[in-house]
Amino acid sequence: MATAVEFKHEVLLLMGSGHSHGHTGHSEPTPQAMAARRKANRILAAVLIPLTLLTLAAMAALWPSGSKEGLTLANPYNAAPGVTFDTGRIQRVVTESCTAAASQAPQQGTQGAQQEGQSDGGSQCTFAFTEPDKGGNPVKVVINPDVAKSHGVDVGDSIRYLNLTNAQGAAAAGPNGPAANGAPAYIFVDFVRTMPIILLAALYALVVVAVARWRGLRALIGLVGAYFVLVSFMLPGLVEGKPPLLLALVGSTVIMIGVLYFAHGFSARTSTALLGTIFGLGITALLAAWATDAANLAGVGSHDAATLANISGNISISGIILCGLIISGLGVLNDVTITQSSAVWELYELAPATSARKLFTSAMRIGRDHIASTVYTIAFAYAGAALPILIIVMLYDRPLGEALTSAELSEEVIRTLVGSIGLVLAIPVTTLIAVLVVKATGIRAGGQPAVTPDDVEDTGALAAAAAVAGERTAAGGASGQPAETRRGRRAAQSG
Known part of the structure; x- marks a missing residue:
C-alpha cells in the first residue's frame, strides 16, 4: 500500500499538480530558485530576441518585389484561341x-x-x-x-x-x-485528383488533431505559415536572384521560430530546442554552401533546371540547389531538437538530484538512438523520392562509386550527408543547452523539480513514472528489502 501511495504522489508530481514526496505537501519555489529561473530566461531572451529581430530585419531587406518582368516561361495551360x-x-x-x-x-x-x-x-x-x-x-x-x-x-x-x-x-x-x-x-x-487529395488532407488533419489535440492543431496552422514564407519570400527571392544562402538561412529561421513557438508554446524548453535548431541550421548551411561548390552541383541533366536557366539570367541553378539542401533538412532537424530538449526535462523531473554530467550522459543515450533512426529516415526518404533515377542508374550497369557520384545521384547523396551531419551535431548542442537551462530553472524547495503544465503536457512523464515504479518493484518495492531477500522468502514459502 505504501508503494502505491508513493507512486501516486510521483505521478501527480510529474503531471504538475504540485504534490511532493513524503509529507512536505505543496512546495513553492525558493527566492534563490526564482532568481535562477529568471536569470536563465533572461539569458535565453538575450540570445533569441536580438537573433529574431536581426532575422526579421534581414527578411525585410531581402523581401522580393514580386515583379516577373523579363520572364519568358510559357504556361502549358494557356490554351490557343478557341481551345x-x-x-x-x-x-x-x-x-x-x-x-x-x-x-x-x-x-x-x-x-x-x-x-x-x-x-x-x-x-x-x-x-x-x-x-x-x-x-x-x-x-x-x-x-x-x-x-x-x-x-x-x-x-x-x-x-x-x-x-x-x-x-x-x-x-x-x-x-x-x-x-x-x-x-x-x-x-x-x-x-x-482534387477529391483524393482533399480526402487525404482531411484525414491527416483529423488524425493529427485527434491524437495531438490543440498542439496538433497549432502545428497544422504553423505549417500553413511555413508554406506562406516559402511561397511568398523564398521562391520569389530565388527567381529575382537574391543571395541563396542568406535567403535560405533567413527564411528557414523565420519558419522555425514561428513553428516551434506556435506549436509548443513559449517556454524554456521550446527556446532550448530553437537554439539547437538554429545551430544545426547554421552547420547545414555552411556544409551545403561548401558542397554545392566543391561537388559542382549545377543541375546538369535536369529538364526542370534547364527550363529555369533559359527563362531568366537572374536564376542560379546552383543557388536553387543550395537553398534546397538547407530546406530539406528542416523537418527532421526540428524533430530531433524538440525531442531531445523534452527528453532532458523528463529525465530531470524523474531524478531532480541528478548532476549535470549524469543528466547529459543519460540524455545523450536517447540522442544516440535518435541519431541512428533519423539517419535512416533521411536516407530512405531521399531514396524513395529518387526511385526512378535509381532504377535507371541500375539499368546502366555502372560501378557503384561512379553511379553515386554521377550527375543523376550526386545531389541526393550530398543532400543526405549534409542534412545528417547537421542534425547529428545539433543533438549534443541541444542537450547541453537543455541541461544548463533545466538545472538553472528547475530548482524547488525540498529538492523537487519545477514543473509547469506546458512542460508535462506530453504523456512521456507518465510512462517514465511507470518505468520507475517497475524498477522499484524489481528492486524490492517500497519496503526497502533487497530483491534477493524477497525471492528467497518466496522460495522458502513455496518449499
Missing part, C-alpha cells in the same frame, strides 16, 4: 487502330464493343469515351501512350482534356468528330 480545358468522367475505354480511329467519327466507334481490340495492322491507341462535366454527349478522348502503358485509365476516372473542336483551323470538325486534318479533337491532359 479549352474541359473535365469529365470516363464511361468506357477502348483500344483501336490509331489510323482507323482518326478517319471515322466517334459515333461509329461507339457502335458495339466488337471494335475494341481490332487492328488493321497499324499502331494501337487507347480512347476513353468521357461524359463532360459541363453536360452534353460523351466525347472520344485519346489517351497519351505513356499514360496508357504505365498507369492506364479506368471507367469512373475523372480526367482533364483539351477540347480542340473550336480551335482555329478546325472548323470542319463536328461536335464529336475529328479535326479536318484527321487529328483527334479531344486529347488527354491529366487526371483530376
Whole structure:
C-alpha cells in the first residue's frame, strides 16, 4: 500500500499538480530558485530576441518585389484561341487502330464493343469515351501512350482534356468528330485528383488533431505559415536572384521560430530546442554552401533546371540547389531538437538530484538512438523520392562509386550527408543547452523539480513514472528489502 501511495504522489508530481514526496505537501519555489529561473530566461531572451529581430530585419531587406518582368516561361495551360480545358468522367475505354480511329467519327466507334481490340495492322491507341462535366454527349478522348502503358485509365476516372473542336483551323470538325486534318479533337491532359487529395488532407488533419489535440492543431496552422514564407519570400527571392544562402538561412529561421513557438508554446524548453535548431541550421548551411561548390552541383541533366536557366539570367541553378539542401533538412532537424530538449526535462523531473554530467550522459543515450533512426529516415526518404533515377542508374550497369557520384545521384547523396551531419551535431548542442537551462530553472524547495503544465503536457512523464515504479518493484518495492531477500522468502514459502 505504501508503494502505491508513493507512486501516486510521483505521478501527480510529474503531471504538475504540485504534490511532493513524503509529507512536505505543496512546495513553492525558493527566492534563490526564482532568481535562477529568471536569470536563465533572461539569458535565453538575450540570445533569441536580438537573433529574431536581426532575422526579421534581414527578411525585410531581402523581401522580393514580386515583379516577373523579363520572364519568358510559357504556361502549358494557356490554351490557343478557341481551345479549352474541359473535365469529365470516363464511361468506357477502348483500344483501336490509331489510323482507323482518326478517319471515322466517334459515333461509329461507339457502335458495339466488337471494335475494341481490332487492328488493321497499324499502331494501337487507347480512347476513353468521357461524359463532360459541363453536360452534353460523351466525347472520344485519346489517351497519351505513356499514360496508357504505365498507369492506364479506368471507367469512373475523372480526367482533364483539351477540347480542340473550336480551335482555329478546325472548323470542319463536328461536335464529336475529328479535326479536318484527321487529328483527334479531344486529347488527354491529366487526371483530376482534387477529391483524393482533399480526402487525404482531411484525414491527416483529423488524425493529427485527434491524437495531438490543440498542439496538433497549432502545428497544422504553423505549417500553413511555413508554406506562406516559402511561397511568398523564398521562391520569389530565388527567381529575382537574391543571395541563396542568406535567403535560405533567413527564411528557414523565420519558419522555425514561428513553428516551434506556435506549436509548443513559449517556454524554456521550446527556446532550448530553437537554439539547437538554429545551430544545426547554421552547420547545414555552411556544409551545403561548401558542397554545392566543391561537388559542382549545377543541375546538369535536369529538364526542370534547364527550363529555369533559359527563362531568366537572374536564376542560379546552383543557388536553387543550395537553398534546397538547407530546406530539406528542416523537418527532421526540428524533430530531433524538440525531442531531445523534452527528453532532458523528463529525465530531470524523474531524478531532480541528478548532476549535470549524469543528466547529459543519460540524455545523450536517447540522442544516440535518435541519431541512428533519423539517419535512416533521411536516407530512405531521399531514396524513395529518387526511385526512378535509381532504377535507371541500375539499368546502366555502372560501378557503384561512379553511379553515386554521377550527375543523376550526386545531389541526393550530398543532400543526405549534409542534412545528417547537421542534425547529428545539433543533438549534443541541444542537450547541453537543455541541461544548463533545466538545472538553472528547475530548482524547488525540498529538492523537487519545477514543473509547469506546458512542460508535462506530453504523456512521456507518465510512462517514465511507470518505468520507475517497475524498477522499484524489481528492486524490492517500497519496503526497502533487497530483491534477493524477497525471492528467497518466496522460495522458502513455496518449499
